[in-house]
Amino acid sequence: MESEQYLAAxxxxxxxxxxxxxxxxVRITVRGDNAMLSGDVACAERRALIEEVLREAAPDLKILNxxxxxxxxxxxxxxxxx
Amino acid sequence: MIRVAAVGDIHLGxxxxxxxxxxLENVGERADVLxxxxxxTRHGTVAxxxxxxxxxxxxxxxxxxxxxxxxxxxxxxLEVTKTLQDKGIHVLEGTTFTHRVNGCSIGVAGVKxxxxxxxxxxxxxxGEREMKAFIQHTCDIADDLRGALxxxxxxxxxxxxxxxPVPDTLRGEPPEIYPFLGSYLLGEAIDATxxxxxxxxxxxxxxxxxxxxGGVRVRNVAQPIIRSAYTVYVLEGNSS
Numbered sequence: 001m002e003s004e005q006y007l008a009a010x011x012x013x014x015x016x017x018x019x020x021x022x023x024x025x026v027r028i029t030v031r032g033d034n035a036m037l038s039g040d041v042a043c044a045e046r047r048a049l050i051e052e053v054l055r056e057a058a059p060d061l062k063i064l065n066x067x068x069x070x071x072x073x074x075x076x077x078x079x080x081x082x
Numbered sequence: 083m084i085r086v087a088a089v090g091d092i093h094l095g096x097x098x099x100x101x102x103x104x105x106l107e108n109v110g111e112r113a114d115v116l117x118x119x120x121x122x123t124r125h126g127t128v129a130x131x132x133x134x135x136x137x138x139x140x141x142x143x144x145x146x147x148x149x150x151x152x153x154x155x156x157x158x159x160l161e162v163t164k165t166l167q168d169k170g171i172h173v174l175e176g177t178t179f180t181h182r183v184n185g186c187s188i189g190v191a192g193v194k195x196x197x198x199x200x201x202x203x204x205x206x207x208x209g210e211r212e213m214k215a216f217i218q219h220t221c222d223i224a225d226d227l228r229g230a231l232x233x234x235x236x237x238x239x240x241x242x243x244x245x246x247p248v249p250d251t252l253r254g255e256p257p258e259i260y261p262f263l264g265s266y267l268l269g270e271a272i273d274a275t276x277x278x279x280x281x282x283x284x285x286x287x288x289x290x291x292x293x294x295x296g297g298v299r300v301r302n303v304a305q306p307i308i309r310s311a312y313t314v315y316v317l318e319g320n321s322s
Contacts, residue, residue, distance in 0.1 A: 022124050022152070025091075025286035025306060040286060040306035042093045043101065071309045074105045078085065078112070078314035081279065081299060 004030040007058065011035065014057045020049050026067060028054075036064040044069050084188045084238055084319070087112065087143070089312040090119025090283020091304040093152065094133050102137050105311030110142030113314050114183040118171075119283035119303050120150025120194060120244025123162065131162040135169035146172045146179045148192040150244035150284060176226030180236055186319045189234035193227045195245030195268050195282070196220040199261035201295075224267035231275035237319025241272045241280040250292025251302035252285050269294045278317060 002010075008030040015021045015028065023046065026039040035054065041047050047067045054063055087109055092102060109116055118138070123130035131153075138145045153162050163173045172179045174192025181188050198205050198220040207217040231241060246252055246264030255263060263285050272280050273296030280294065283304040290307050292300040303313060 019125065022155070027287075042095075042305075043098055045097060070305050072102055072105060072305070072311050074108065075112070075308070075310040075313050078316055080316045082083065082316060082318035 008035075011054055011057055014053055015050055018053045021046065021053050023050060026050060030061070033060065033062050034064060035061045036066060038066045040068050040070045042070055084115070084183050084186050084317050085113040086115055086117060086188070086240065086279070086281075086315045086317060087312040088117040088119060088281045088301070088303040088315065089305055089308065090244065091121040091150070091286060091306065092118075092134075093121055093124050094130060094137060095124045096129055096133055099133050099136065102311050106138070106141060109312065113143055113312070115181055115188060115190070116141065116143050116145045116312060117190065117240070117242050117281055117303075118145065118147035119242060119281055120148045121152040121283055122147065122150070123153050126153045126156040126158060126162055128158060128161050128165055131165035135166050135171060138171055139169040144172060144179070144181055145170070146174060146190050146192065146242065148174050148242050148244055149194050151194075174230075174242065176223070176230055178230050178234055180234070186238065187236040188238040188240065188317075188319070189236035190240045190242050191227060191230035191234060192242035193223045193230070195227075195243035195247070196223055196265060197245060197262045198265035198267065200249045200264070200266045203260070204266060205261060220265045220267055224265065224271050227268060228271035228274060231271060231277055238279075238317050239275065239277045241268075241277050243268055243280070243282045244284050246282050246285055246288070246300075246302065247272055247280050248292045248294050248300050251282070251290065251300050252288045254287040254289055255285050272296070272298050279315065
């Protein structure tokens with residue numbers, strides 16, 4: 001069985017280097033049969049694509065997809081640096 | 083007083099045309115200039131750059147950008163730069179942009195930046211060709227930033243980079259990867275040149291606020307950190 005550390009490292013590389021995802025800002029933690037994903041992506045489609053890439057790379061893992069979609073609305077207030 | 087809007091790491095793709103535009107329509111009421119701190123695209127393709135260019139075209143405030151590592155991934159940084167410039171975006175790499183608002187002048191010096199790490203925990207231009215090239219790239223960029231900041235003679239001076247000039251704004255990232263997230267050489271250039279604010283992106287798990295060893299405020303404006311289309315800083319110049 002592949003060690004969890006190597007598996008997590010290989011999955012992170014897959015998510016970073018696969019052109020469908022190209023996400024360097026997603027953390028992947030593997031414990032037993034579970035893989036937890038965390039971090040932020042720009043839209044909901046990319047959140048789903050990460051899962052797709054991981055399912056191809058490790059079909060037997062249960063994926064807990066806790067990745068969030070970054071809000072892109074107007075800011076609230078401002079920071080005064082004067 | 084000048085209001086500086088800023089955001090980085092928007093990672094727009096061809097699937098995201100118009101994503102930020104609704105939140106940008108009123109930027110002129112909130113800010114006097116908009117800074118983009120790199121990683122504007124996902125893969126650095128010209129098609130993605132066209133999406134970015136349209137997103138920030140014809141805004142009521144000047145838009146000033148640097149590229150990030152994602153914007154280099156397709157090995158076409160010059161084409162990406164030209165695509166943005168064709169829509170009126172000022173793309174900096176060792177160069178400056180100046181603007182005057184209500185009698186107060188602001189100057190922005192921008193570079194992509196690069197890694198290498200921070201004082202006491204950084205790489206050196208020694209050993210293998212690849213290692214020397216890695217660190218030399220950072221040294222060259224830091225020299226460019228220092229030169230560009232030195233040229234500015236404005237009431238307010240802002241350094242715009244993609245990579246981080248200090249470790250403060252990386253808190254939340256694993257310390258082991260700090261050498262891939264920024265370099266103290268950028269901070270040294272900022273401290274040597276009377277700069278008022280340093281704005282960067284790149285570190286999605288970092289924190290917004292930090293300070294250089296010389297006391298210059300640093301802000302990490304990566305979109306996953308600021309959690310909005312942009313954020314706004316209000317600055318006061320030396321003579322205003």
